[in-house]
Amino acid sequence: MQSRIPRQPAPEHGIHRADRDAGLSDELAAMVGGARRRAVRDGDRQIDTAHLLHSVLESDPEARAVVGDGPQLARLLGYLVQRSIGYGLRWQTGVEDSGSVPVVSGSTCFSPLAAASMEFARCRAAGRGGPARGTDLLAAIVADPQARAVEVLQRAGIDARAVLTRLDGWSGVPEESGGAAH
Numbered sequence: 001m002q003s004r005i006p007r008q009p010a011p012e013h014g015i016h017r018a019d020r021d022a023g024l025s026d027e028l029a030a031m032v033g034g035a036r037r038r039a040v041r042d043g044d045r046q047i048d049t050a051h052l053l054h055s056v057l058e059s060d061p062e063a064r065a066v067v068g069d070g071p072q073l074a075r076l077l078g079y080l081v082q083r084s085i086g087y088g089l090r091w092q093t094g095v096e097d098s099g100s101v102p103v104v105s106g107s108t109c110f111s112p113l114a115a116a117s118m119e120f121a122r123c124r125a126a127g128r129g130g131p132a133r134g135t136d137l138l139a140a141i142v143a144d145p146q147a148r149a150v151e152v153l154q155r156a157g158i159d160a161r162a163v164l165t166r167l168d169g170w171s172g173v174p175e176e177s178g179g180a181a182h
Helices: 017-021 026-042 049-059 061-067 071-085 112-128 134-142 148-155 160-168
Strands: none
Touching: 026 049, 026 134, 049 061, 049 071, 049 112, 049 134, 049 148, 061 071, 061 134, 061 160, 071 148, 112 134, 134 148, 134 160, 148 160
């Protein structure tokens, strides 16, 4: 499966308050802040897609509903929590990159894939006419099979392609308002 994320140069810095005006909902800006705090706390050099996945699932009930519920979601959240106590240690020495975006140095900026995911989420939301939300970011981070978030999903027994398929049909509009079935 080829990546569906358009490749963009990674930003020189992480998300700042000004980015709230650049196509992110307040909720998504808060999720990104949570991912940044998690990366700093864990001693990671960059915010990667697994940090973003953890924050989205922790904060967005719509995103959790798309991923599913029950034992697989519990296992997924368990893997994400374990990351700081050993699961993700092998990731601390490397940069999350599929090789098609230049690596950006510095602390707590986005990995190349996470930066591309943020841009993809903004573009996805712009097509809908609104700011990017958690489901937009979830679609972005599961679209690239090289993403650490996809690896974590697979380890939890969740098919990232199935999540993406559900998200492609996800309108975010309640059914009683005339939205499509999910």
